[in-house]
Amino acid sequence: MRIFLALLFALLIQLPGFTYSNLDLQADNLAQLISHTSQYVRVIGTVSSIDLSEKAKVIFINFGKNYGTSFSAIIYDENLSSFISAGIDDPCEYFKNKKVSVEGIVRISNGKPEMIINSPDQIKVIKK
Numbered sequence: 267m268r269i270f271l272a273l274l275f276a277l278l279i280q281l282p283g284f285t286y287s288n289l290d291l292q293a294d295n296l297a298q299l300i301s302h303t304s305q306y307v308r309v310i311g312t313v314s315s316i317d318l319s320e321k322a323k324v325i326f327i328n329f330g331k332n333y334g335t336s337f338s339a340i341i342y343d344e345n346l347s348s349f350i351s352a353g354i355d356d357p358c359e360y361f362k363n364k365k366v367s368v369e370g371i372v373r374i375s376n377g378k379p380e381m382i383i384n385s386p387d388q389i390k391v392i393k394k
Contacts (some may be wrong), residue, residue, distance in 0.1 A: 292311060294330060306369070309329075309337065310365070310392070311329040311337065312363070312366075313327055314331055327339040337381075339368045342384075365392045367392055368389045370382060
């Protein structure tokens with residue numbers, strides 16, 4: 267029974283919902299972000315621009331001047347209703363130019379780090 271419990275605990279701490287990193291990664295530190303690819307982390311940064319893809323209904327929250335090479339957090343259309351339910355009717359305006367923390371799994375897409383935001387619980391405005 268002890269072995270079973272030990273294995274169960276080991277599996278649970280590997281799941282993103284059960285892991286907690288006290289390491290805050292900076293959105294402008296691409297090397298640090300890339301080194302944490304496929305890991306559940308918290309990223310801190312100031313939103314520099316937000317792009318809305320009308321065709322795909324995707325919101326790109328960009329953390330650098332060059333969105334083609336800087337970190338982005340992405341909200342897909344199917345997740346927008348959860349933001350509206352949380353009182354964030356327009357994420358584009360709500361997060362614009364604000365310092366935020368985002369939590370999730372860092373991935374590399376088109377050569378740059380990004381994070382998918384499935385829930386408003388994953389992105390918080392940091393009060394100064």
